Amino acid sequence: METLYDIERVVPHRGTMRLIDRLLAWGEDTVAVELRVPQEGPFSHDDGVPAWVGVEYMAQAIAAWAGCHARRAGREPSVGFLLGTRRYACSTPYFRAGALLRVEATCELLGENGLGMFSCRILWDGEELATANVSVFEPPDAMAYLENVQ
Template sequence: MSQDQPHPLYEIERVIPHRGALRLIDRLLAWDEDRVVVEVRVPADGPFNDEAGVPAWVGVEYMAQAIAAWAGCRARRQGGEPSIGFLLGTRRYEALWPNFPSGVLLRVEAICELLGDNGLGMFACRISAGDEDVATANVSVFEPPDAMAYLEIKQA
């Protein structure tokens, strides 16, 4: 991460639109023009929990919310508000664990590899527990210039 210009560490609620039980990430650790790092404490109960914790496939949403935090940080820095974005898909999602055990502290990192003027982006993501990478993927996202107008058009 660039040390030239410090980037403010916003409260997570200020940079992502997710609320209530659907906000799965807990804290912004760092961000810059190309990268974001967030933290997740896997809950003991939540919308995705089962007896083994949280299924590993939920890691895709942890990654997507990390990307949302990155976009929200950029919007805040420019004086704007976080916007709604869309998870388009993943490639090569690999998880070493079948579940994320309740109580484990996860670090989620997303690195922007491609961001088009049309709002399409591709991120290399990983989830770590301690020094071990426990999940990786490439995540595709879309952030339209006006998400609400985009949703209205799609509903018509």
């Protein structure tokens, strides 16, 4: 069984921008995290959190997966980039405040250049609420990459 790191040790997101609460499991190609949909926060509305935020929930699950792999290799987690999503489907317009969500991601493809594709889903009480294919990019040196882009 892989080490279940504290979420703060495997994702770079801090404060109100860290949307996931806990690492549940991870392996060579998979990760599962959970979060409690907040009553108040940067994306909260009277009806809950809009369904489109689910893409970021998925991206942060992927960040946790990458961070776990970095920690296992003795490295610090690095910054990655959400490139986009394909076929995001969600059965609800909002995630209800207080709901405990499980977010799962499976690595479908990971290139040596840092480009990756993950199959993701969000579950509530065992029911699948959302699915998507999420594309990400983790450059070898994110800060150098950002400086070169500017």
